[in-house]
Amino acid sequence: MPGYRIEYSKTGRARWLSHLELIRTFIRALRRSGLPLVFSQGFNPHPRLSYCPSLGVGVAGLREYLDADLAAATPLPEGMASLGRQLPPGLEIGCLMELPPAAPGIGKAVNCAWYRLALPPEQTADAWQQAIDCLVGGSDPLYYKRPKDGKLFDVRSALSACRLTEVGGKRSEAGTVECGASPGAWRERTPALKEGEGLGLDLLVDFGDAAAPLRGIVETLLPLTEAAGCYEPARVTRMALLRHNGGLINPLGERKQLWEA
Amino acid sequence: MEQHDLDELLSHLEKPARYLGSEWNAVHKDWDRTAVRMAFAFPDLYEVGMSHLGLQILYGLVNAHPDYLMERVFAPAPDLEAELRRGGLPLFSLESHRPLRDFDLLGFTLQYELTFTNILNMIDLAGIPLMSCERSDADPLVIAGGPVAANPEPLAPFIDAFVIGEGEDALPEVLSVIRQAKESAGASLRARWSRQRLLEKLAGIPGVYIPSFYSVEYNKEGRVQGFTALRPELQSCVRRRLAPDLNDVFFPTAPVVPLAEAVHERGMLEVFRGCTRGCRFCQAGMIYRPVRERDPQTLLRQAREIIDKTGYEEISLVSLSSLDYSDLDGLLPALGDQCTLSRTGISLPSLRVDSFSVDIAQKLPGGRRTSLTLAPEAGTQRLRDVINKGVTEADLLEAVAAAAAAGWSAIKLYFMVGLPTETQADLEGIGDLVRKAQRAGRSARGGKKLRLSISASSFVPKAHTPFQWEGQLPRQQLTERHAFLRELVKSSGADYHWHDIKTSFLEASLARGDRRLAGVLFEAWRRGCRFDGWTEHFNFDLWQDSFRAAGLDPEFYAGRRLSYDEALPWDMIDVGIDREFLVREHRRALAGAATADCRLGSCEGCGVCPSFGVEPRLVKASTLDVSKG
Numbered sequence: 083m084p085g086y087r088i089e090y091s092k093t094g095r096a097r098w099l100s101h102l103e104l105i106r107t108f109i110r111a112l113r114r115s116g117l118p119l120v121f122s123q124g125f126n127p128h129p130r131l132s133y134c135p136s137l138g139v140g141v142a143g144l145r146e147y148l149d150a151d152l153a154a155a156t157p158l159p160e161g162m163a164s165l166g167r168q169l170p171p172g173l174e175i176g177c178l179m180e181l182p183p184a185a186p187g188i189g190k191a192v193n194c195a196w197y198r199l200a201l202p203p204e205q206t207a208d209a210w211q212q213a214i215d216c217l218v219g220g221s222d223p224l225y226y227k228r229p230k231d232g233k234l235f236d237v238r239s240a241l242s243a244c245r246l247t248e249v250g251g252k253r254s255e256a257g258t259v260e261c262g263a264s265p266g267a268w269r270e271r272t273p274a275l276k277e278g279e280g281l282g283l284d285l286l287v288d289f290g291d292a293a294a295p296l297r298g299i300v301e302t303l304l305p306l307t308e309a310a311g312c313y314e315p316a317r318v319t320r321m322a323l324l325r326h327n328g329g330l331i332n333p334l335g336e337r338k339q340l341w342e343a
Numbered sequence: 344m345e346q347h348d349l350d351e352l353l354s355h356l357e358k359p360a361r362y363l364g365s366e367w368n369a370v371h372k373d374w375d376r377t378a379v380r381m382a383f384a385f386p387d388l389y390e391v392g393m394s395h396l397g398l399q400i401l402y403g404l405v406n407a408h409p410d411y412l413m414e415r416v417f418a419p420a421p422d423l424e425a426e427l428r429r430g431g432l433p434l435f436s437l438e439s440h441r442p443l444r445d446f447d448l449l450g451f452t453l454q455y456e457l458t459f460t461n462i463l464n465m466i467d468l469a470g471i472p473l474m475s476c477e478r479s480d481a482d483p484l485v486i487a488g489g490p491v492a493a494n495p496e497p498l499a500p501f502i503d504a505f506v507i508g509e510g511e512d513a514l515p516e517v518l519s520v521i522r523q524a525k526e527s528a529g530a531s532l533r534a535r536w537s538r539q540r541l542l543e544k545l546a547g548i549p550g551v552y553i554p555s556f557y558s559v560e561y562n563k564e565g566r567v568q569g570f571t572a573l574r575p576e577l578q579s580c581v582r583r584r585l586a587p588d589l590n591d592v593f594f595p596t597a598p599v600v601p602l603a604e605a606v607h608e609r610g611m612l613e614v615f616r617g618c619t620r621g622c623r624f625c626q627a628g629m630i631y632r633p634v635r636e637r638d639p640q641t642l643l644r645q646a647r648e649i650i651d652k653t654g655y656e657e658i659s660l661v662s663l664s665s666l667d668y669s670d671l672d673g674l675l676p677a678l679g680d681q682c683t684l685s686r687t688g689i690s691l692p693s694l695r696v697d698s699f700s701v702d703i704a705q706k707l708p709g710g711r712r713t714s715l716t717l718a719p720e721a722g723t724q725r726l727r728d729v730i731n732k733g734v735t736e737a738d739l740l741e742a743v744a745a746a747a748a749a750g751w752s753a754i755k756l757y758f759m760v761g762l763p764t765e766t767q768a769d770l771e772g773i774g775d776l777v778r779k780a781q782r783a784g785r786s787a788r789g790g791k792k793l794r795l796s797i798s799a800s801s802f803v804p805k806a807h808t809p810f811q812w813e814g815q816l817p818r819q820q821l822t823e824r825h826a827f828l829r830e831l832v833k834s835s836g837a838d839y840h841w842h843d844i845k846t847s848f849l850e851a852s853l854a855r856g857d858r859r860l861a862g863v864l865f866e867a868w869r870r871g872c873r874f875d876g877w878t879e880h881f882n883f884d885l886w887q888d889s890f891r892a893a894g895l896d897p898e899f900y901a902g903r904r905l906s907y908d909e910a911l912p913w914d915m916i917d918v919g920i921d922r923e924f925l926v927r928e929h930r931r932a933l934a935g936a937a938t939a940d941c942r943l944g945s946c947e948g949c950g951v952c953p954s955f956g957v958e959p960r961l962v963k964a965s966t967l968d969v970s971k972g
């Protein structure tokens with residue numbers, strides 16, 4: 083029973099789907115596509131699928147993943163086309179790949195995510211850079227308290243790397259990436275950006291026990307600039323899901339540089 | 344709406360997926376190249392409306408026409424309403440996110456009386472004047488249809504035109520008149536015709552009721568005395584529309600697949616329309632007559648297409664009593680075969696109370712679910728004969744035993760409290776039935792207890808039924824009866840749930856209401872009533888204030904027993920059933936005499952077939968003589 087990994091993007095109107103809504107949408111698209119799904123046993127058979135860590139409602143994702151078991155080997159271009167034709171607006175297939183036998187599932191294949199936050203225009207690049215320096219510069223824990231249950235998260239330790247960038251149009255050529263001594267700790271100097279350009283903040287965030295919610299990171303960062311505003315999911319895009327272990331590798335098995343699409 | 348504004352709006356909402364409009368099979372037509380644009384308005388939440396077959400039928404039908412466009416809009420949840428009002432934004436359609444005012448017409452479906460305040464709210468949020476008489480030529484037309492339009496009067500001042508009966512033929516005729524009205528009107532004008540002229544033309548379409556063309560007179564006791572058609576060309580009453588042969592009418596095999604989770608997410612197969620079992624409280628059983636079955640070949644083709652085009656995990660046979668279909672033997676095995684490869688389950692929304700039905704349900708793929716519902720409705724044979732529910736105690740106990748033996752561990756029994764002629768003995772009869780069902784279940788499960796839950800509603804008299812003359816019991820008495828029954832049921836080890844009595848009381852006062860109730864609806868809406876059918880939103884005190892403010896008594900509408908010779912507020916609506924038949928059925932009810940289902944071969948003379956010049960259409964027909972009608 084071959085396993086397949088589907089890379090897709092979730093943008094436009096589809097960014098507003100919750101994780102459960104997205105799952106149901108994919109299940110029905112797969113059922114319509116005629117791909118030979120493998121079903122669980124029992125009275126209400128479910129197709130055997132696994133999903134990557136969920137995206138917040140309103141957050142777009144450019145490279146998201148879904149693993150599916152199929153009952154028979156399926157030619158990749160045809161499989162991609164038949165599923166692609168069945169997806170509602172905002173969901174698009176990027177790539178379909180057959181998983182090598184015994185490959186780790188998507189849940190194990192990622193441990194961090196690269197988010198890009200489109201920054202509100204009121205603040206200058208300098209102000210943002212200072213905020214970033216303040217955030218990544220210190221080593222004491224910087225806590226975010228989740229409103230719904232009061233749980234504390236250390237924003238600093240959840241953040242592996244961070245840079246200021248331009249959004250829309252050409253991406254800024256980032257400066258040198260400095261890998262810290264411990265694996266997963268990157269530090270980067272961002273070249274100064276011209277005033278008035280659309281600014282974005284790139285964040286490499288860890289999953290796992292220490293994982294601070296994205297909202298927490300953003301809401302910790304924003305006050306450092308004295309910028310008005312709050313976390314707005316529609317400003318956030320998950321650029322990539324990755325696994326870091328000395329270097330970075332994406333779920334399709336490709337090595338990536340930091341901030342490489 | 345600009346993408347940015349929409350994103351900003353959506354980011355404040357609890358379930359933005361309700362308002363995206365980008366569902367699979369949603370139709371996005373070219374606005375500038377369609378002559379007539381209609382918004383289909385469902386006055387309840389997305390999750391309710393998207394489970395509704397009527398929406399999918401009309402949406403598919405209108406959008407299949409090259410010159411017409413239909414988009415959807417649902418009642419905005421309280422969080423969206425707050426955002427709209429805060430930002431001064433108009434209510435918008437889902438597909439193109441345009442303000443409703445941009446459409447030529449707004450069409451509401453009336454499924455439940457307790458959605459009326461949502462209708463007013465949606466008209467208001469659209470920026471359209473609430474009252475028909477205040478609208479100008481620049482405003483969209485506001486129409487309404489659906490089963491509750493069988494008594495449209497409480498909404499009369501708010502709605503420009505009602506479409507009575509089945510909309511598959513009538514709605515395209517309405518759209519065609521609007522197209523004529525718009526032809527060569529130029530860009531600056533909504534239409535070449537004045538609103539009045541348009542309404543006059545619409546009145547010429549069979550099944551269209553224009554409330555402003557009729558006046559209602561009241562006598563000194565405050566009862567409706569009669570009504571007058573204000574124009575000589577008008578018929579004295581409006582007869583509902585009906586499709587004689589369902590094989591010929593449009594059916595949506597590519598329904599919109601919801602993004603936000605709907606109440607029911609399943610492909611809907613309408614095996615037939617109409618039900619002639621003749622339960623005397625049931626409005627659907629009267630206003631959709633006669634029975635019209637679809638051919639098995641048509642159904643199998645439709646099922647195949649629905650499965651392919653939706654990817655649904657389940658197909659449901661959604662007719663009023665699907666297991667009455669005359670060729671089940673021909674249909675179900677073939678349907679089961681079609682569903683095997685795609686692992687599609689088949690379900691039945693309601694089961695007839697007999698072991699035959701349970702056996703069939705159990706054999707359906709994916710058919711054995713956790714819970715099963717049976718509706719004996721009343722506790723004694725006497726009362727079941729009064730309501731003409733042809734179910735015996737033996738039927739029920741066999742059905743329960745069969746279900747328990749087949750592996751169901753939970754069964755829900757549905758009863759109605761406060762039915763005409765009900766006595767203490769009938770309530771005790773329910774307790775008795777529950778105990779016997781418990782025993783039957785236990786022995787079929789080899790000594791293991793069956794989980795029985797009893798769900799009880801209160802009787803609500805409805806227009807065009809044999810019980811339309813009956814009153815609802817006073818609330819105090821209903822409360823006592825439910826409380827009595829609850830103790831009885833609990834002592835037999837079953838759960839008891841009852842439907843909120845005040846909600847049923849309000850439903851009853853609106854269901855038999857007249858035009859004056861529009862004042863109450865307005866007051867209630869103004870005081871903030873919305874989603875009155877939802878326990879968490881229902882505010883009975885506000886409704887009582889509203890009745891008081893409008894100078895009307897809800898008891899007068901809900902509880903009063905009407906006499907055969909008084910005029911009824913809904914007399915201008917002719918559903919095709921003879922009044923004499925309803926009187927006869929009411930008298931037979933009081934005498935405890937049962938009336939047979941005309942499916943079984945002999946016409947009971949309800950009058951529908953001769954009125955429309957049609958016949959019941961059974962695919963495996965027993966010979967039927969309708970001459971008596």
Ligand code: SF4
Binds near residue numbers: 632
């Ligand atoms: S007229 Fe006779 S056959 Fe037709 S629906 Fe009524 S009772 Fe049945």
